Amino acid sequence: MTVEEDYSRQLGFTVELRYEGKAxxxxxxxxxxxxxxxxSLPAFFNPASKLSRDIAVLFLKAYFENREITVCEPLAGTGVRSIRFILETNLVNYVLANDISRNAYQLIKINAKLNNVEDRLEASNLDANELLAARGRGRPRFDYVDIDPAGSPAKYMENGFRGCGKNSVLGATATDLSALTGAKPFSCLRKYDSYSVKTPFLKEVSIRILAGFAVRTAARIGLAAEPVFTFLKSYYTRVFVxxxxxxxxxxxxxxxxxWISYCPRCLALYVYRTSDTPISICKRCLSTIHPVGPLWLGRLxxxxxxxxxxxxxxxxxxxxxxxxxxLEQLLEEDTxxxxYYPVNVISSILKVRPVKPNNVxxxxxxxxxxxxxxxxDPSAFKxxxxxEIIKEVFLHLARK
Ligand SMILES: C[S@@+](CC[C@H](N)C(=O)[O-])C[C@H]1O[C@@H](n2cnc3c(N)ncnc32)[C@H](O)[C@@H]1O
Ligand SMILES: [Zn+2]
Known part of the structure; x- marks a missing residue:
């Protein structure tokens, strides 16, 4: 009998052996x-999230450098992320990998054994909020908390911060991009207490709403959460604070x-703090515009x-x-x-032929x-x- 067959029998569902990073x-x-x-699987696993796990590993290596750390992954699925943290950073002396699903919990334990990390990985089978909210009362907090749900991290965020120790980091994924990008403004309002409408730079709005939500949630319980690394890739966005x-x-x-107010008619972009008066009429062309926010306006x-x-x-x-x-793309970007403006948006407003973003x-x-x-967006520029200047540049390049 193969290892897979043996474990499939124990678990009551069929499993296969996979390799990712050093795990x-x-x-x-x-x-x-x-x-x-x-x-829909007996236990959650998405191979397409490898990049999200790679980035989390690299972030821990870069941020904590030589510091020994403890980690909590309250929504761990198979446990592969936590195992990779141990195997690939050489910084982690303890991980608590938790999942509410019994099947996932069993898999985490088996996977820890397969990678010989049982001495540094503890598995638990609790509700994430229950686990995190209980931290700090005689139970040590963590140097890094990684909240990685399928959907919105909003309902775990406040307790996530309760699980964070002094000088720690919280990482969070959101896959509910339809809410964050403005396709479902009331879903965004419900979950993130933020209003989102569609703009040409809706992916950046998603990141800024999630980052702003993290900052505001931490502030509520007396913590400062400063965004230090963020990105968005295909179906998810991630912030590290x-x-x-x-x-x-x-x-x-x-x-x-x-808040941000964008005028689709004349391209004006208004950025203003919560203490300022909302801008809902464009000062340039007097169109009605919809403010988006509250969101994070600082560096990403x-x-x-x-x-x-x-x-x-x-x-x-x-x-x-x-x-x-x-990372090379992020290094080029001034966050x-x-x-940002996709070139086709401006070309169609000005009724000129598209120009190359690099030339702009x-x-x-x-x-x-x-x-x-x-x-x-590879077709856009920030x-x-x-x-007036953007238009001048476009008209000049289109006539070349
Ligand atoms: C997106 S998956 C986690 C993937 C994993 N972090 C990875 O990198 O492979 C989300 C997991 O959260 C678990 N989950 C859902 N609700 C939960 C809750 N309230 N408490 C703890 N775990 C929960 C699900 O069973 C699922 O395994
Ligand atoms: Zn305008």
């Missing part, structure tokens, strides 16, 4: 069809929370962290090749600039404005130039 682990047998729903105690620090971060990534992550990724390209591409970026820089590409 070998069992997952339920995956259907052949590419777009199966991982939530640095967590430290202090009401004053939390209030300072709240000053970076605000620390350049220093991206560089360190990239350095680690390049050392083991065979594992982290896809992460290298993403302190708010929003080059010309805007020549004129003294900040302009970069974005990992969120800039702090006003609409």
């Amino acid at each position: 070998r682990f069992l997952s339920p047998v995956l259907p052949n069809s590419k777009d199966f729903a991982p939530t 640095k967590v430290s105690p202090g009401i004053d620090k939390a209030k300072k971060l709240l000053r970076e929370i605000g 990534c620390s350049e220093e962290i991206i560089k360190k992550m990239l350095n680690y990724a390049n050392r083991e390209h065979e594992i982290y090749g896809e992460a290298v591409n993403l 302190s600039i708010i929003g 970026i080059e010309e805007l820089r020549e004129k003294g404005y900040r302009a970069t590409s974005t990992h969120l 800039t702090d130039a006003p609409p």
Whole structure:
């Protein structure tokens, strides 16, 4: 009998052996069809989230460097993420990998054994909120909490912060992009207490709403949560926030929370803090516009962290090749600039032929404005130039 057959009998569902990063682990047998729903498996596993796990590993290596850390993964599925943290960072001396599903819990224990990490990995079978909320009352908090649900992390966020120790980090995934991108504004309002409408830069709005929600949630319980690394890839977005105690620090971060109003008619982009008057009439063309927010207006990534992550990724390209591409794109991007413009949006407003984003970026820089590409859309550019200048550049390039 093979290892898989033996464990399948024990577990009561069929499993297969898989390899990812430095881990070998069992997952339920995956259907052949590419777009199966991982939530329909006896225990959750999505091979398409490898990049999310790669990035989390690289983030821990870059952020904590030589510090020994403890980790909590309250929604762990097969446990592969936690196991990879142990095997690939050499920083983790204890992980609590938890899942509410009995099947997942059994798999986590088996997978820990398969990778010889049982001495550093404890499995539990609780509700994530129950586990996290109980931290701090005689139970040690963690240096890193990774909230990785299928859907929105909103309902786990406050307790996630309760599980965070001094000078820790919380990482969170959201896969409910239809709410965050403005396709379902009331879902966004319900879950994130933020109003989202469609804009040409809706992917960035998603990241900023999630980051802003993390900042506001932590502030409520007296913690400062500063976004240090964020990205969005296909069906999910992720934020990593640095967590430290202090009401004053939390209030300072709240000053970076605000609103964006975008005018689709004249391209004007208004950015304003929560304490300012809402902008719902465009000052340039007097169109009615819909504010989006509250959201995070500050920088979305620390350049220093991206560089360190990239350095680690390049050392083991065979594992982290896809992460290298993403990190290189992020390094090009100025995440302190708010929003981005896909070139076809502007071309259709101006009724001119499309121009290449790189040419726009080059010309805007020549004129003294900040302009970069974005990992969120290869056909777009980010800039702090006003609409008149963007239009001037487009008309000039289209006539060339
Ligand atoms: C997206 S999967 C986790 C994937 C995993 N982090 C990885 O990287 O492979 C989400 C998991 O959360 C579990 N879950 C759902 N609700 C939960 C709850 N209230 N408490 C704990 N786990 C829960 C599900 O059983 C599922 O295994
Ligand atoms: Zn306008």
